[in-house]
Ligand SMILES: Nc1ncnc2c1ncn2[C@@H]1O[C@H](COP(=O)(O)OP(=O)(O)OP(=O)(O)O)[C@@H](O)[C@H]1O
């Protein structure tokens with residue numbers, strides 16, 4: 007489904023060259039749920055961005071459904087992101103001027119437009135426990151609630167792959183469990199592929215496969 | 229609920245910092261209003277110039293010395309007026325060296341009672357025998373002679389050949405219409421013979437509620453054609469040398485006075501407008517540069533959601549155009565309001581005819597001004613929008629705070 011071949015990305019900072027991703031090879035199959043763990047600064051977010059085509063690698067390839075994404079023109083790559091990928095960020099990521107419902111619908115603005123968009127959006131909000139907050143604005147929600155809206159947004163176009171960066175970072179255990187259950191349900195029902203970056207061992211344990219990032223090098227967990 | 233689209237997104241973004249949006253909008257309004265007034269002003273002034281070149285087909289115009297200003301306003305602005313001097317002047321002008329033809333005209337300002345039309349009408353009586361300025365403007369299809377109670381109507385008069393129109397109690401028959409001359413004085417005049425004018429005045433005592441007094445030995449102006457041996461300026465000087473109490477205006481002099489007064493003013497207006505517009509472009513451009521900067525993370529996320537470069541570009545441009553277009557609308561109101569309010573001040577203050585554009589031209593100005601506002605938004609936000617569309621999504625998301 008999504009495959010990285012010899013993927014490298016280096017940054018120059020303070021005169022040092024830093025390999026945020028160092029010859030990463032990984033192949034995540036359709037319907038697979040993978041956890042990526044690792045210390046802060048080990049390159050997890052960089053890896054997700056590389057896999058999602060948000061940043062161009064220095065070398066190596068990213069294949070999604072067998073297509074080298076960096077061989078695509080910008081518009082084709084944008085379409086691919088719009089239809090096949092869903093991102094969940096490490097930080098608050100809602101547009102403050104849009105209502106919760108509009109935030110969830112936002113990705114469809116750039117795509118072909120979905121049937122029953124509003125219905126789907128409301129259903130997703132219900133699944134993250136925010137059915138009654140559709141007309142609220144982000145500022146009226148708690149951090150955890152905002153995070154859940156962002157999760158609903160990532161699911162709106164039923165993407166084939168979800169790239170989640172510490173999706174349960176500021177959620178309480180109870181909500182965390184609900185979100186993981188949602189992920190697993192979607193994974194089972196729709197064969198959605200998940201790459202989840204997490205510090206949480208419990209969450210990692212619930213995935214099919216755990217990978218460890220260390221100084222830009224990705225390895226299978228022992 | 230309205231479906232989310234780029235437009236709604238742009239509007240929402242503008243609501244984010246209302247004060248900033250309003251300030252930018254006011255800047256756009258101010259600039260577009262100023263540019264509009266400047267355009268109308270220049271337009272009117274150029275009209276004035278065109279009329280300034282008004283020669284009446286005459287090389288020299290002789291009017292009573294004390295009525296010089298009045299005469300200029302009448303000729304330049306087409307403002308009805310009347311003033312008189314002795315008919316004897318005519319014969320004396322004919323004797324001045326360099327004069328080939330001298331033809332008298334009488335300007336009569338009709339009272340509101342006598343004409344039923346909602347335009348400034350200027351009655352001009354001319355002498356068909358010596359005339360060389362009126363008849364050449366007659367429409368080809370019109371009759372070539374005029375006599376008795378017959379008149380010729382200027383182009384702007386809502387009159388057709390064959391119509392009857394009363395002045396001071398005397399009904400006149402329209403026997404011809406003029407070609408459009410672009411000169412208000414000509415286009416809004418009704419021309420009759422001097423004989424008819426005297427008769428009309430005579431009869432007005434018994435026929436009209438507002439009679440006029442017009443002695444047979446009075447005329448308003450003498451139009452002179454020179455014989456070409458000496459310049460119109462010199463002929464004008466000679467006339468003033470030979471005759472007392474008259475002002476002889478050479479055609480070029482009329483043009484030059486207007487030109488001198490205008491050219492400096494126009495250059496100034498154009499320069500100031502240009503500087504103002506450039507400043508406005510930079511200001512809005514800079515504001516949008518900051519907007520793109522502060523919204524980097526969001527823009528990166530939009531790209532991650534699948535927004536294409538073109539869509540991000542359009543979003544930023546759309547926001548700018550919405551501001552400048554709204555500003556343009558406001559400016560339109562301000563500009564026209566100002567122009568109408570100041571029309572009289574400008575007319576009297578500058579001692580110049582100042583012509584507001586016709587409704588047709590106003591329409592064109594409205595459309596043009598709004599298009600210009602769109603252009604302003606487009607140009608000013610071009611670079612920031614390009615910048616926004618070229619951001620690498622991850623970089624933007626990472627660095628944007
Ligand atoms: N644009 C950049 N310029 C310079 N250095 C960068 C850039 N992006 C990432 N890095 C560096 O690359 C390394 C990996 O960063 P990354 O954000 O991928 O780490 P992470 O594993 O997600 O960390 P965390 O768990 O704290 O989120 C870090 O040392 C970071 O400083």
Ligand SMILES: [Mg+2]
Pocket residue numbers: 050051052096171
């Ligand atoms: Mg990270």
